[in-house]
Amino acid sequence: MAEAAEGAADLKPNFFAHGKARRFSPKSLYLFSTTNPIRKRIVWLIEWKYFDRFILMLIIANSIVLALTDYSSVLPDGTLSMSSWRNQVVEETEIYFTTLFAAECSLKIIAMGFFVDIGSYLRDGWNIMDFVVVMTGVLTTVPGMPNVSAFRTVRVLRPLRSLTVVPGMRLLVTSLLRSIPALLNVVALLxxxxxxxxxxxxxxxxxxxxxxxxxxxxxxxxxxxxxxxxxxxxxxxxxxxxxxxxxxxxxxxxxxxxxxxxxxxxxxxxxxxxxxxxxxxxxxxxxxxxxxxxxxxxxxxxxxxxxxxxxxxxxxxxxxxxxxxxxxxxxxxxxxxxxxxxxxxxxxxxxxxxxxxxxxxxxxxxxxxxxxxxxxGSFFLLNLTLAVIWDNFSMGSKEADDEAEAAADEARREAEAAEDEAGADVAVPIADGGEGSEAGEAAGGEDGEGDRANEPCITRLVKHPGFSTFVVVLIVANTVVLAWDHHPMDDTLSNNLEIVNFVLTILFTIEMILKLWGLGAKEYARDAFNLFDAFIVTVSLVEMIVLPPNFLSADPQEGGGGGG
Structure with missing residues (x-):
């Protein structure tokens, strides 16, 4: 039991920054402890969301520059010729990108530790790839280094570093790699x-x-x-x-x-x-x-x-x-x-x-x-391949969400413990289901029924399921009217469809007005479908004004189409 407790303590997060709990080496490079102010600042920096965004922009910029390489302009020994302005840009910017990437790598090593302890920099496979790419770039800048062109070929791997910066891309690649054992079974069946x-x-x-x-x-x-x-x-x-x-x-x-x-x-x-x-x-x-x-x-x-x-x-x-x-x-x-x-x-x-x-x-x-x-073969087995990948992606997403939630809970507990120890008189957020929510239930009833009882009648009307059902019936009726339009069409049927279409337009206009009145303009605009409905109704009203229906015009036109 004591050994298990000690192991759990070793895995306990020892850094908290930007709402994230992290477990890094207790003593980075045998120099920087967890209480070292320099290391604390560096941890805060590398966990800052804008730090990752800055590195991502560097990777994108470096990828664009590398894409400019002009391989049609080379010297007899196979190296790139500086007679091409594109190769000059690549060569002159290389030192700056290499310096920035090396600085990022150094900051992460100081913050996380290098290799020995759990949570160190090289304990992560993605960081190993980053380290290899950065170190080969650094070696190309060393004077007298033999076979520099061979090292420079590793620069093509720099765009892959975006996988370590964008969590979504890392999740996708991880899901694909985790899917390989299951995919082998699918391949065997195939x-x-x-x-x-x-x-x-x-x-x-x-x-x-x-x-x-x-x-x-x-x-x-x-x-x-x-x-x-x-x-x-x-x-x-x-x-x-x-x-x-x-x-x-x-x-x-x-x-x-x-x-x-x-x-x-x-x-x-x-x-x-x-x-x-x-x-x-x-x-x-x-x-x-x-x-x-x-x-x-x-x-x-x-x-x-x-x-x-x-x-x-x-x-x-x-x-x-x-x-x-x-x-x-x-x-x-x-x-x-x-x-x-x-x-x-x-x-x-x-x-x-x-x-x-x-x-x-x-x-x-x-x-x-x-x-x-x-x-x-096509509909079953190939879709089974997609199902296997999706299952692993869903599992990876759930694990990532669980880890983020656990880290947030741990950070909140550590913050509360630190505040209690310091005797700080600060407000602590009430968790879901706490006293605040219980008071709300007592005042408003279960599921907020008391709040709905205090809403205006128009608001309750537009939120009622029956109102939505009625609107759906109107939409179906309008679809039938539009589908009924054909050529040639009897004048009587055309006029009847035009009347029905006019009535439906008026009803949709009333629906829009009721929603704007009951929900308010701000709440109404939050739903993109409401904005789409408002656009359609407005266009229909403009059309009705510019081209009034035959039964409303003073000189009815024959052969008008219905359901327009």
Missing amino acids: LFVFAIFGILGIQIWQGLLHARCRMTPYPIQRVGGGVEGCEDPRSESCAAVVADPSKWEKCHAVPEPWNPETPWTTPVDCFWPVDDTDVFVCSMSGGGAHECRSDRWCGSNYDINGQPRFSNAGQDKATFVRDLNWGYTNFDNMFAALLTIFQMITMEGWTDVMYQVQDAHNAVVSAVYFIFLILF
Whole structure:
């Protein structure tokens, strides 16, 4: 028990500044005790909110200056050339920023202690990062320091120091880091889903996404049939070959009888001209959504076993087109399947991939596959990732709030204890639920009912739930009137809607006047929605004055719109 009490005493805050309780080293640098007036002043300074804001402004200014660096102007040894004014600005301001950051680091070390005790400067991981960045900046200013350019590269980390100054950014980064263990579980589940859908996709669509509509029923010779230079399927000489069936010279490797699904043992120097006017994948099995026209034939540059038919550069040209994602979308192997699935769950062009697969084989099976992949992969697993991060962020926010509340309570207790010891005759704030609140309850009743009883009747009216309900009914009615407007519209209906709209405008005006009267202008203006309502009502009244309704004007116009 004694050891536990002693440990608790060691963790007790020993500095109080600006309403914050802090636990720092009892004796900083073995020189400055907790009662040292210099250290007290420094603690007061570093805990001052404007000190952090000043450091943040320095970091922003230094980041802007570093962004000015002109890397196009360098010397032969790779260092920056001072012939560029931008590099001159960076170089000349470096000493000032380094000095200010070093001064900040020194003040914090004096205030907190360096390393030995709990609460010291280097006991915080964020301060370690700050210390490394500042020290490397200091080393660059030392004359004769070798490899100065290597140290200067650490300057790019200076913008990261803003994480230590802005509590919200620190909380975000901490939440992300704390989320990593839970995110690993999500990643494992995601990989499991990838594997299942990848294996399933390979079994269904392996080798089917290379099929294109061909201009000949079988592969033909690259050179032959009396036509030389037919090397590119898009060349004019190839067009001449394709246009004249008499010049179709069947590739010597084409087996007899020919079938597009016949195994092809050895790649040969032939080609199978593609119909460039048809950029879709075709269905070789006949079960897909896209069939070639009567004078075209569906075929692939790969055989049924995935072996390439051709040994030339045109082997992959059939699918190397923009509309087919340059040939990357396929389920030929696990890597290609995982890449396709990854593109799908990001929902970037996923419908194009789905349509491509539907063109190749069984549109119904493809639709079911991709719908389940999107529902489970995109909508569930990716949102589960966000949920994990949000849960850790909420937990971190709650811990930060609890720590701040505990520190404030501790500071208040210490202040009260100090006042009691000094015998100071000062007013102590009454805590929530103290005697002051009890007296208020006795005078005003539970939940302030007595105060409401003394309010003017107009105030009680506008605060009554029934008043808000009535206003909501008016808003719904006004929405119906506005939605009823159409073209062309009967004159009678138009006039009736205009009358209803006029009445609703008057009622909204009365509501605004009652709220201003009952709540007062100051209380009314505190609610942004009240200001928005007042703006809408004012605009409606101005419109009514400038363009009076037809039933109020001396010369009614026909065909006016209702609900305006």
